[in-house]
Amino acid sequence: MTSEYDKIRCLFLNTLKDKRLIALTTWLFSICVDQANKAKDGWNFEKWKELRKEIPAVYREDWQHKYEFLDDCHSVLSHQGIEAFDMQTLKLIDVVYNAVEGETDVYDVGKLRKRFPDLPKHLTALGYKPVDKRGWMWTKA
Numbered sequence: 001m002t003s004e005y006d007k008i009r010c011l012f013l014n015t016l017k018d019k020r021l022i023a024l025t026t027w028l029f030s031i032c033v034d035q036a037n038k039a040k041d042g043w044n045f046e047k048w049k050e051l052r053k054e055i056p057a058v059y060r061e062d063w064q065h066k067y068e069f070l071d072d073c074h075s076v077l078s079h080q081g082i083e084a085f086d087m088q089t090l091k092l093i094d095v096v097y098n099a100v101e102g103e104t105d106v107y108d109v110g111k112l113r114k115r116f117p118d119l120p121k122h123l124t125a126l127g128y129k130p131v132d133k134r135g136w137m138w139t140k141a
Helices: 003-017 019-037 045-051 062-076 087-100 109-115 119-125
Strands: 128-130 138-140
Touching: 003 019, 003 062, 003 087, 019 045, 019 062, 019 087, 019 119, 045 062, 087 109, 087 119, 109 119, 119 128
Parallel strands: none
Antiparallel strands: 128 138
């Protein structure tokens, strides 16, 4: 699947325009990099950075380097039929993407919060609040 990479690219472009998204993007991209590091033997962020040493860095910040790595994962992993992300990470990408794109409601936050405890903090920063105590659905305040 490549839609997750399209969403990651959109998040990257939105962050370039709105620096308030840097904390959220850094957090999400770090999770994605950790997952992608496990997808294929010999393919990980540290080795990728070593290979890229000779190429002048287009981007200066860590979240931008992580995006570049994830963008390369699109062709190295996804186009080779290797899934980089588990189902919860895919759902996390969807929730963050939908929130950044301004969807009124985002779902499954309660389930994701167990594995990704910082998700509510980031949603709150985007103006979302839980609809009920379980926090399954969050809505734009």
